Amino acid sequence: MKRKGKKFNKRPQNPLNKLSLFQKSDSRFNKKCPLSIKDAPIVDYKNIKLLKKYISDTDKLLPSRITSVSQGKQKKLANEIKKAKILGLL
Numbered sequence: 089m090k091r092k093g094k095k096f097n098k099r100p101q102n103p104l105n106k107l108s109l110f111q112k113s114d115s116r117f118n119k120k121c122p123l124s125i126k127d128a129p130i131v132d133y134k135n136i137k138l139l140k141k142y143i144s145d146t147d148k149l150l151p152s153r154i155t156s157v158s159q160g161k162q163k164k165l166a167n168e169i170k171k172a173k174i175l176g177l178l
Contacts, residue, residue: 119156120156121156121157121158121161122155122156122157123157123158123161123165124158124161131161131164131165131168132168133168133169133171133172133175133177134172134177135168136172136177136178139165139168139169139172139178140178141155142155142157142165142169143169143178147173147178149162149165149166149169
């Protein structure tokens with residue numbers, strides 16, 4: 089059955105839809121890595137205060153798209169968090 093003369097109308101976008109963390113935004117994400125700037129804290133398994141900022145309530149590492157940490161620092165952070173968990177510091 090064909091539609092007669094009706095074109096597909098897109099629904100208007102709700103501005104609240106763009107607030108989700110899991111949807112891609114229209115613009116590129118340009119936030120700098122907080123661990124690569126000048127005078128940044130050292131990523132170490134003994135620095136518990138820093139490591140707790142990058143783990144969730146369920147003790148899992150937060151993804152870099154949320155924390156805006158660079159890929160290299162994200163790997164180092166993961167290793168240091170694992171060390172701290174093994175030693176019982178976290």
